[in-house]
């Protein structure tokens with residue numbers, strides 16, 4: 001009895017100590033990152049308002065960067081060729097060998113350092129993102145900071161748990177299957193090696209940190225090819241990562257951020273052990289073609305055309321406007337098709353039009369604006385072409401927002417697109433079929449839930465959807481019939497803030513998952529292990545009744561009726577009793 005008491009007291013003390021340890025916060029070192037070239041007012045070579053083509057003939061190995069909201073030149077970075085990419089991957093490969101042996105605590109510490117820097121330098125990170133992508137500080141705060149902090153916090157808190165070996169259980173018992181009762185079955189998650197990521201420009205900070213933190217937490221190295229449209233900020237963000245690696249005592253070559261055009265990305269595909277591609281459907285297909293040559297596994301996170309369905313018992317015009325206008329509509333999971341129940345259609349339209357009229361648009365760092373620029377200048381022509389096509393086919397422009405521009409002279413051309421609400425739209429129009437990726441709100445009426453579901457599914461894309469109803473069960477029922485990867489009930493795109501959830505789509509939106517438990521495990525070599533609990537079978541020499549033994553086993557384990565199973569058991573017992581030397585049976 002005394003011994004039992006002692007064990008119980010020790011166990012309580014042990015758990016109290018663990019609890020205390022949790023209450024004492026870990027010491028997270030502060031890092032210093034050079035910001036001299038990214039502070040406001042500091043451009044690159046040339047601080048004037050000029051347009052410089054990113055890729056100039058005769059200058060193929062340079063990426064030129066400018067602020068899309070002001071056309072101010074920011075600087076230039078190298079466009080790497082195949083040999084240079086190989087060199088980065090080779091160095092990452094060496095670093096990964098050491099990192100694969102690192103403890104989870106060390107990996108957590110690296111992430112905490114990055115988190116601390118992000119929290120303490122939110123404004124700087126957002127300003128740099130705004131200058132490179134044209135988005136407002138609030139849009140940057142939502143898409144760059146909140147998402148990154150949530151992801152890192154989830155990994156620090158729960159990442160290790162999801163990378164532990166997982167025993168396959170049937171009602172609490174480890175089960176390897178009926179015939180394998182003498183074995184245990186488990187899945188192990190170990191590092192893959194070097195992960196490659198090719199990312200777009202729409203969230204310059206988050207697009208780098210997002211694949212990076214999962215990859216390194218799972219014990220990999222990573223080489224990230226950033227977009228030619230967001231290279232200037234990437235150069236600064238990579239300095240943060242380098243400083244964090246140093247402070248955490250991680251290998252300096254564990255993370256590489258590389259710059260260039262499509263050729264640089266193409267080189268990366270064939271050199272890494274797994275590739276995460278985030279970008280357009282068209283380029284996704286090229287990446288898959290390239291990956292097929294080396295059988296490199298790929299995750300394709302591509303474009304979206306998310307439906308936003310509002311039933312007659314919901315009032316969500318504000319959320320609708322945010323869903324379409326966040327980052328000037330340059331969101332893969334932005335709402336692109338609005339289906340509104342006929343009973344509230346007019347009221348919804350009036351309210352959205354009223355909100356859009358209040359939206360102030362202009363260069364994010366030159367004043368207080370609700371909406372910033374469109375990142376790629378030529379993209380505004382495409383947006384206008386989509387609107388023209390719709391108008392030609394009978395659509396009506398309900399409102400176009402105003403552009404408030406300080407006097408930048410003639411150099412400011414076409415990098416802003418006004419928020420535009422379109423009515424009388426239908427699915428023959430390009431803007432209801434192609435990804436818009438801009439601040440356009442096309443609104444259609446529906447009369448029944450079935451009609452809303454049919455309209456939502458009439459698309460080549462399948463990333464996410466939002467469904468609104470005061471009756472939650474009804475909203476869930478509608479969402480469950482939409483063929484897509486994610487559904488937000490009575491909200492917009494919130495699945496991304498639940499970082500335990502996977503992110504990814506179907507159809508032209510791609511395949512594979514990158515966030516959540518599935519995304520983290522996706523950064524791993526997933527290995528199935530079957531191991532003996534005990535072993536008594538001997539294979540050779542084959543016993544006389546080996547076949548009868550197997551036959552009885554099959555009948556006992558797989559027989560469809562109890563009688564058949566019992567028959568198998570009886571046969572088995574007979575074999576055991578008739579021949580003592582069972583070990584020789586197989």
Ligand SMILES: NC(=O)c1ccc[n+]([C@@H]2O[C@H](COP(=O)([O-])OP(=O)(O)OC[C@H]3O[C@@H](n4cnc5c(N)ncnc54)[C@H](O)[C@@H]3O)[C@@H](O)[C@H]2O)c1
Nearest residue numbers: 199200201226227262265266279280283301302303304332
């Ligand atoms: N599903 C998601 O998670 C997600 C997230 C953000 C953006 N996106 C999508 O990204 C698109 C916008 O971004 P974008 O314009 O930068 O996309 P993009 O496809 O033009 O470019 C993406 C990246 O691919 C690189 N690239 C271009 N050609 C290549 C090739 N042949 N081989 C390898 N890499 C190549 C680019 O340099 C860039 O880094 C939209 O379609 C949007 O929906 C998807």
